[in-house]
Amino acid sequence: MSAKIGEFRNVKSLFAADRKETEELLIRATRDIPFEPVEGDGAIVRDRYGNEYLDFHSFVGTANVGHGRIPVLWQPGKILNALPNDFLSVPARQLAEKLIQITPIRGDKKKVLFRSSGTQAVEAALKLSMAHHHFNPRESQSPFCIGHFTNSFHGRTLGSLSITDSKREIRRKYFPVLDWVLYVPIPFPQCFEIRGVIPENASHDRCWNSWHEELERTNPGFMERVHELHVLFMELVQGEGGINPICPRVLDYFAGECAKEGVVIVVDEVQTGIGRTGEMFACDAYGFKPDIITMAKSLALGMPLSAVVANIEYDEDGLDADTFGGFTLAAQVALSVLDAVPIELERLKQENSFQIIEQVLSGFDRTLVRDVRGLGMMFGFDIEGVRGDARRQLIDRSLEQGLVLIGAGRNAIRVMPPLAITKEELEMGLDIMENVIQKLS
Numbered sequence: 001m002s003a004k005i006g007e008f009r010n011v012k013s014l015f016a017a018d019r020k021e022t023e024e025l026l027i028r029a030t031r032d033i034p035f036e037p038v039e040g041d042g043a044i045v046r047d048r049y050g051n052e053y054l055d056f057h058s059f060v061g062t063a064n065v066g067h068g069r070i071p072v073l074w075q076p077g078k079i080l081n082a083l084p085n086d087f088l089s090v091p092a093r094q095l096a097e098k099l100i101q102i103t104p105i106r107g108d109k110k111k112v113l114f115r116s117s118g119t120q121a122v123e124a125a126l127k128l129s130m131a132h133h134h135f136n137p138r139e140s141q142s143p144f145c146i147g148h149f150t151n152s153f154h155g156r157t158l159g160s161l162s163i164t165d166s167k168r169e170i171r172r173k174y175f176p177v178l179d180w181v182l183y184v185p186i187p188f189p190q191c192f193e194i195r196g197v198i199p200e201n202a203s204h205d206r207c208w209n210s211w212h213e214e215l216e217r218t219n220p221g222f223m224e225r226v227h228e229l230h231v232l233f234m235e236l237v238q239g240e241g242g243i244n245p246i247c248p249r250v251l252d253y254f255a256g257e258c259a260k261e262g263v264v265i266v267v268d269e270v271q272t273g274i275g276r277t278g279e280m281f282a283c284d285a286y287g288f289k290p291d292i293i294t295m296a297k298s299l300a301l302g303m304p305l306s307a308v309v310a311n312i313e314y315d316e317d318g319l320d321a322d323t324f325g326g327f328t329l330a331a332q333v334a335l336s337v338l339d340a341v342p343i344e345l346e347r348l349k350q351e352n353s354f355q356i357i358e359q360v361l362s363g364f365d366r367t368l369v370r371d372v373r374g375l376g377m378m379f380g381f382d383i384e385g386v387r388g389d390a391r392r393q394l395i396d397r398s399l400e401q402g403l404v405l406i407g408a409g410r411n412a413i414r415v416m417p418p419l420a421i422t423k424e425e426l427e428m429g430l431d432i433m434e435n436v437i438q439k440l441s
């Protein structure tokens, strides 16, 4: 008999065979959850034994609009793998138009570049900002100077890895990567006051002051040298780093300084984009307009598609290309996703789900759970136990009850259900988590 959500299933024995089969075939990546989903509907997924699970991380942010909700577009006799690098493609053009219309970028000369993964989008944004630098040289531009925040995650290819600071183990063997580039790590200005919404008229004195102290300690005099940067990469809510929303006051500071000094700002929305933070982009939630936005993951519901939307000057000649970037099938899926997201966000608002997630998480047992933080449907909290690894135990015990959770950063649990989740499913998932935590404490 297959288990429904909330009923016990022995995940260890269920998945032992699957894991063995998989490990004999695949080089190990980050897989550490013994879970093999085969089908899904909205926020519910099923394993190959028919057991049901509630997905509480949207497959690491790739299934924002929910599983199985976009019709599969394979139509016999139609060309669906056209590649817009070499040929024109109507869906890719329509998608570019749509992205230009909805992305909150400074200026009105936006253009789109399609790629096939998050890291490829970040690489393309790096190249675009370098091309901008060659096109528009300023004084003392050598070497090319990239600012990035501590605890950041921008990808695993060599360029994006060089500005990734969380998960140090993934850089260890390869760093420094681009040795003609100067990297400027800036302490991440975390804001703990952001719980679901960004508080209006808050002074943010506490996060501003602690950021400023840390900056002076690690990079004294940086504030007088912001103009030495050529580009600044940032996540507005760090995902892999532990679900950390940025302090709005520090963001305003960089917005002002970078605009004044001609420093390009790239906001990496690979994880925060496509409705995750309660708005289409985290930039919308913060009311912030950078020069470049990168997006991927949920853009085509986990199909390999990413995009860079930019408004900077560069010479397009020989810039970059990617065989699969913007292929027709993925672009068609993305168009459907972008239509579905505002509808789901509106429903979540009507059902009060943004408040429910914030209130329930904030009420969790304080002996283990600390610092609940996040925006929209992107929440995290730290969990530390007296007995062993409390986070591991929470993930394993929840999976036994049919709730799929993953961690983020060193101590955090990531709570990112699909936007398709119903109020009842959300409450059920939070309930399972709360019960498991109570038994751990």
Ligand SMILES: Cc1ncc(COP(=O)(O)O)c(C=O)c1O
Pocket (backbone or CB within 6 Å): 117, 118, 119, 120, 122, 153, 154, 155, 156, 235, 239, 240, 268, 269, 270, 271, 272, 296, 297
């Ligand atoms: C903010 C951010 N940027 C880039 C990436 C890399 O994306 P991908 O794994 O598709 O290369 C990730 C992946 O988690 C991410 O969260």
